[in-house]
Amino acid sequence: MARVNDFTGTLxxxxxxxxxxxxxxxxxxxxxxxxVAIVPTLEGLPVEDYSIRLAEKWKVGQAGKGNGVILLxxxxxxxxxxxxxxGLEGVLPDSVAGRIIREKIAPSFKEGNYDKGIxxxxxxxxxxxxxxxxxxxxxxSRPRRKKTPDLVLLFIPAFILAIIxxxxxxxxxGKAGLRTGRTRSSALFAGGLATGxxxxxxxxxxxxxxxxxxxFVGLVCGFLAPLSAHGGGFYMGGxxxxxxxxxxxxxxxxGGGFSGGGGDFGGGGASGDW
Amino acid sequence: xxxxxxxxASLIGPYNHMVTLDQKVESQWxxxxxxxxxxxxxxPNLVNVAKGYMKHEKDxxxxxxxxxxxxxGAPKGSPDKVQAANQMESVLSRLLVIVENYPNLKADRTxxxxxxxxxxxxxxxxxxxxxxxxxxxxxxTEILKFPGSLYASIFHFxxxxxxxxxxxxxxxPEVKFE
Numbered sequence: 110m111a112r113v114n115d116f117t118g119t120l121x122x123x124x125x126x127x128x129x130x131x132x133x134x135x136x137x138x139x140x141x142x143x144x145v146a147i148v149p150t151l152e153g154l155p156v157e158d159y160s161i162r163l164a165e166k167w168k169v170g171q172a173g174k175g176n177g178v179i180l181l182x183x184x185x186x187x188x189x190x191x192x193x194x195x196g197l198e199g200v201l202p203d204s205v206a207g208r209i210i211r212e213k214i215a216p217s218f219k220e221g222n223y224d225k226g227i228x229x230x231x232x233x234x235x236x237x238x239x240x241x242x243x244x245x246x247x248x249x250s251r252p253r254r255k256k257t258p259d260l261v262l263l264f265i266p267a268f269i270l271a272i273i274x275x276x277x278x279x280x281x282x283g284k285a286g287l288r289t290g291r292t293r294s295s296a297l298f299a300g301g302l303a304t305g306x307x308x309x310x311x312x313x314x315x316x317x318x319x320x321x322x323x324x325f326v327g328l329v330c331g332f333l334a335p336l337s338a339h340g341g342g343f344y345m346g347g348x349x350x351x352x353x354x355x356x357x358x359x360x361x362x363x364g365g366g367f368s369g370g371g372g373d374f375g376g377g378g379a380s381g382d383w
Numbered sequence: 384x385x386x387x388x389x390x391x392a393s394l395i396g397p398y399n400h401m402v403t404l405d406q407k408v409e410s411q412w413x414x415x416x417x418x419x420x421x422x423x424x425x426x427p428n429l430v431n432v433a434k435g436y437m438k439h440e441k442d443x444x445x446x447x448x449x450x451x452x453x454x455x456g457a458p459k460g461s462p463d464k465v466q467a468a469n470q471m472e473s474v475l476s477r478l479l480v481i482v483e484n485y486p487n488l489k490a491d492r493t494x495x496x497x498x499x500x501x502x503x504x505x506x507x508x509x510x511x512x513x514x515x516x517x518x519x520x521x522x523x524t525e526i527l528k529f530p531g532s533l534y535a536s537i538f539h540f541x542x543x544x545x546x547x548x549x550x551x552x553x554x555x556p557e558v559k560f561e
Contacts, residue, residue: 157506203503204496375418376510379499 110167112136112367115147117184122318124224128231133367141176141197141238142169142370145227148183156181156188156380163192170194170372177372178234180227186382189214191234193378201237203379209233210381212245218383263316263326267309271330274304305331397530401540404522408543411515416459418507419468425504426451426471429497433478436488440481447474475501512546519543 112132113125120128132143144167151159160181170177175196182189191206213233217226237243278300282293309327313320430444437444454467479501488494523542526535534540 157509161506161510202500204499206503207496207499374510375414376507377503378506379503380506 110367110369112143113145115145117147117149119147119182119184119223120227121224124228128228131231131235135235135239139176139239140171140174140370141178142171142372143178143180143231143234143238144169144369145180145231146182147223147227148181150185151183151188156183156186156190157376159183160190160192160378160380161374161376164194164372164374168369168371170196170370170374172371172373175373176238177369177374178238178378180230180234182223182227187218188380188382189218189230190380191230191378192374192376194372194374195377196372197238198375198377200240201234201378203377205237205243206377207379207381208243208245209237210379215381215383263309263312263318263323264330267305267312267323267327268330268333270308270311271301271305271327271334274308275301275331275334278304301334302328302331305329305334398534398538401525401531401534401538404518404525405540407518408515408522411511411518412460414511415508415515416464418504418511419454419464419471422475422501422504422508423451423454423471425497425501426475428493429478429501432491432494432497433482433488436485436491436494437481443474443478443481447471447478450474516545519545 111129113120113128115125128145132145136142146163148159154162160179163181164177164179167179168177169179175194177194178197178201179192180189181192189210191201191209193201193203193206209230214226214230217223217229233243275297278297282296306324306327309323309325309330310320311323313323313326426447430448433444434441450467450471454464454471457464457467479498482488482494482498489498522540525531526540526542531540
């Protein structure tokens with residue numbers, strides 16, 4: 110179980126990993142557990158019943174503190190519920206939970222923007238649960254600054270992979286006795302592009318990005334690789350280091366074996382629809 | 384002697400179990416009364432806000448206020464308390480239907496948050512009642528079985544009444560997520 114449980118594939122991978130990280134950090138800081146569940150259907154149950162059963166099953170929040178919150182979204186019934194643990198009923202009263210649904214979540218859902226609705230909702234829940242209260246402007250989703258770092262993360266390893274690939278081809282061609290001539294340069298060029306595209310695609314898969322984006326970035330890398338190919342051996346040494354970076358990033362969306370702490374719920378919170 | 388002691392122990396064990404169960408039912412009942420109280424506490428505010436908008440529906444507001452004072456006056460755990468709680472519940476649900484006809488009242492900020500609190504409280508009540516029923520069922524099963532039945536007749540443990548199943552509680556399907 111993760112903190113963000115999307116059984117419907119509604120959230121974008123970016124939003125999911127961002128929320129996952131945000132909620133993990135919030136728990137480290139305050140021990141409060143906030144969990145998101147997006148389900149296709151409530152299986153015929155009222156949203157309150159479904160939600161309390163989920164809460165009793167997952168035991169979100171710390172034992173004795175009751176500091177757990179579940180944000181439940183049911184797509185088919187178009188129902189939202191914020192289930193609040195015993196210990197948070199003071200800072201996150203039903204009226205605040207209700208306003209978060211009406212003012213933060215439902216408007217975005219109505220426009221079909223589930224990512225924003227859930228991000229804003231989680232932001233407001235965190236703000237209230239940390240004792241900072243609720244105001245309609247708090248926790249509004251920040252302008253997305255994620256795209257650039259993602260592309261950089263994609264570009265650098267892809268570039269290095271392309272260079273490694275190119276130097277491998279170079280040495281293969283060398284062994285085959287081709288050291289000069291048109292065949293060699295066109296083979297090198299095509300091979301460089303191909304390794305670039307391959308490297309870009311692999312990195313895109315690792316980062317959870319669009320394959321097309323990966324392929325394109327890889328193509329650019331394949332083009333650029335010859336420019337720095339003079340010291341191929343040197344780059345190969347450096348290559349190993351940046352792989353660590355890739356692994357670090359992708360661990361973000363697995364959530365790292367989250368489990369509920371034994372928190373208690375008494376049916377507090379609010380429900381709404383969109 | 385040893386025989387006597389072990390016979391004694393085997394009698395005391397089940398008895399203690401019965402007492403524990405009985406205590407659990409009691410404390411869960413207290414939980415139910417807690418959330419009833421929570422509902423009762425919301426009523427004065429609700430009446431105040433609604434008064435300003437509902438010029439022609441004073442009767443139901445008076446009725447609600449009366450149900451609340453009757454609830455407050457009944458001794459804890461008494462049948463009268465339960466009756467008063469039920470009365471409060473039915474007046475409240477009638478009021479909520481009437482509120483639908485007053486868009487201005489529904490749009491009122493204070494009213495909205497009161498409605499949230501009320502809905503949340505109704506849900507808490509249904510959760511605590513459900514838990515009460517589960518525990519009362521354990522208890523009732525125990526006093527029907529031997530040797531519980533024996534103790535029940537000696538020590539006057541009485542079968543506990545259930546709340547009528549509300550809102551699909553009787554279906555209890557499985558929630559399948561890990």
